[in-house]
Amino acid sequence: MPGDERESLDRLRALQRDAETGGPQRLLDRIAEEIDGHAALFTPDGTPLTPHRELPGSLAETARRLRGGEARSVVEHDGAHRVAAFALSAEPDAPTLALAGPSLDRFTTEPARTDALRLLALSWRAHHAHERWRRADEAGDQVREAVLHLLIDGALPAAHRTAGALGDPLPDPMRVWVVEIGALERGDRDAVADRLVHLTGGRAWMIKCPVYSGHLIPAVPPMDHERERACLAELVATATESTGRISVGISNVLPLRDYAVGYQQAFHALAHARGNAERFATFGRGHDLAAEIAGAGQRWARQVLAGLEEFSPQRPQDPTREELRGTLTSWLMFHQQAARHLKIHRNTLQARLHKIGALLDRDLHRLHDQACVDLALRLRNSGAADASAEADLDALLRAEAVRRWAAQLLDPLRASPRLRETVRAWLLADARLPETAEALGLSTTAVRKRLVRAEQLLERSLLHSPSLSYDLHLAFRALNPLG
Known part of the structure; x- marks a missing residue:
């Protein structure tokens, strides 16, 4: 093979490697090296596709002149250098390649120009298609996240309408799964999500958790027990070195309107799944306190929430009652992560919490007030009110049914007084580890280990929100007042 042909073939192979490994930008870098100058792609309106790089103004001007005429290429002089522009293709949205440098002839000769333009055009099409797919995928994720907010807020008709835009109906009834992926490598969550959809025969309505980046929270139609297992x-078993361990918590079968309850159940089951051999667990044991006092607690709940329910914003820029209620729900569920969940700045979150606290006359950073408001929100739509019931929390907690509920909830800790006392001290310290450690004379690490052990016994999450801390606080209060 003649030397010129061998050199041309080697160059073509190098261009192909650049296209495969670095896409259009790596090809542009190689071309710029060859001509000892600059190489850039410009959109049809003259915007450089690599705006962070400094480029001679003559490049954009030459690219615009090419777009303004009918020629497929332009070669001009710009002082001591030559400037050239080439259309990558006849497609209206295809970019223009503009070059400037003292060694421009190295590019403009055949077959150097033809090979480079063909590969650059193919690489750009592939990159452009990938970007369009990525944007479409991100838009789909955003729609699904909007459905998550609607489900948590109880806006079921709006959730169905929004889900309908994706052509993917929501399952009803369903189980909520919380799938935790141990590692956070880019793309791992997408790969596990695709695998889960495949394993469920396309029946899982997939949502990527906006709070915990390693979590998926699909709604899955009920399956036969053996098939589900x-x-x-x-x-x-699909866990790899890249993904790390995969653990799954599963809620009970619930109507779709109870998705928020299902999410909390699945999150609690996940705490148990992390420590068992199978790496998955279904929510079990226990009853809902709100269900035990549904009618009797309505009057108390209305009294607790009155300030918020009667609120009307005075200025157009003020948050609405619904926004404040959504902020409160998110705070009680996720605490500091609520800003991420709501897509608001943490200062905005704190300002809203200050406003809500003033309306309710509660300190929303104290566990007792959090537990009371959380219970009141759960009771808000729980059924017909008993007008004769007392509007007093301690009176409600003294009811025999509530005391049975509390005893059942705390029963797993009965055989371990040390763990029970640790949990009680943690609640008295507003669920803060350093204060708990100081009160018990232990290290923070020791307290954390005890609470992780308590999570396994209770089969509930304590250290991560949503946490069992509210119900535990009320259970201890029902059996033996705290503090």
């Missing part, structure tokens, strides 16, 4: 076993 096989699906879960295969899912956790």
